[in-house]
Amino acid sequence: MADQPRRPRTLGDARTEAEAAFKKVTAKVAAAPPKQNAVPSIKEQVTLRIDQDVLEFFQEGGPGWQDRINEALRKAAGK
Secondary structure, three states: OOOOOOOOOOHHHHHHHHHHHHHHHHOOOOOOOOOOOOOOOOOOOOOOOOOHHHHHHHHOOOOOHHHHHHHHHHHHOOO
């Protein structure tokens, strides 16, 4: 059986391999977007379920009960 001649490497194959190697080395991994710090003056609306007696305690002081709950939560969070 005669040896089959090897197919010569074509320019297209070498170029494709070179491009793939270049992309592999130079590709940058996308960084996660930076975490934004919470600004105390900006408020976010959420739904929160709390016990009725806790709600009544804060509402007894009249208007501003939501701010008082926020302050109590901030104190509990150590802020």
